[in-house]
Amino acid sequence: QVQLVEAGGGSVQAGGSLRLSCVASGRTFSIKVMGWFRRAPGKDREFVAGTSWSDDNTFYEESVKGRFTISRDNVKNTVYLQMNSLNPEDTAVYYCAAKVGLGFSINYATYAYWGQGTQVTVSS
Numbered sequence: 001q002v003q004l005v006e007a008g009g010g011s012v013q014a015g016g017s018l019r020l021s022c023v024a025s026g027r028t029f030s031i032k033v034m035g036w037f038r039r040a041p042g043k044d045r046e047f048v049a050g051t052s053w054s055d056d057n058t059f060y061e062e063s064v065k066g067r068f069t070i071s072r073d074n075v076k077n078t079v080y081l082q083m084n085s086l087n088p089e090d091t092a093v094y095y096c097a098a099k100v101g102l103g104f105s106i107n108y109a110t111y112a113y114w115g116q117g118t119q120v121t122v123s124s
Contacts, residue, residue, distance in 0.1 A: 002026045002098050002113040009094060009118030012086055016122070020081040022096030022115055033099040034072060034079040037108055038092035038120075047106035048094070049081060059104050063089075086122045093117040 008020040024031065035050035049070040051058045058070050069082040079096060095118075097111035105111070 002028060002031060002100075004096050004098060004113055004115035006094065006096050006115040006118040009120045011121040011123065014087050014122055014124050016086050017082070017084045018086065018120060020083070020094055020096075020118060020120075022079045022081075024077045024079070024098060028077050030100045031098045032102050033104055033111075034070075035097045035099065035105075035111060036070060036079075036081045036094060037097060037111075038090075038094045039117075040089075040092040043092075045095075045108050046092075047108065050104055050106070051079060052104075057104070059106075061106070083120070086120075088122050088124050091120060091122050093119050 003025045004022055006022045031053045036048040037045050038048050039045045047061050049060045051070045051072050067085045072079045096115045098113040099111045
């Protein structure tokens, strides 16, 4: 089992920044990919960004490219999501997730472990 705990959500005005963190514990050696997803009110869960757990490969949803940066610290078993130039459309509950199978994926069903979520609210 892998446990994930997110932190760092909050409320900001448009154009502002937030940094989310996600600490993994338990069988972290089984993690292959870490991802961030979000769910806005009335919408389906959406992939945001992902990173390999063992190298520097990253991938992003198109609308966040150039604004969001995913990074990881394997010593701390932590993955981060730096979010800049936030806009109201970024308002959502953000979840981190761990994938134990090989290969990147934007499909939430391929991620086995999930955090509890953290709310991000961006006002105009």
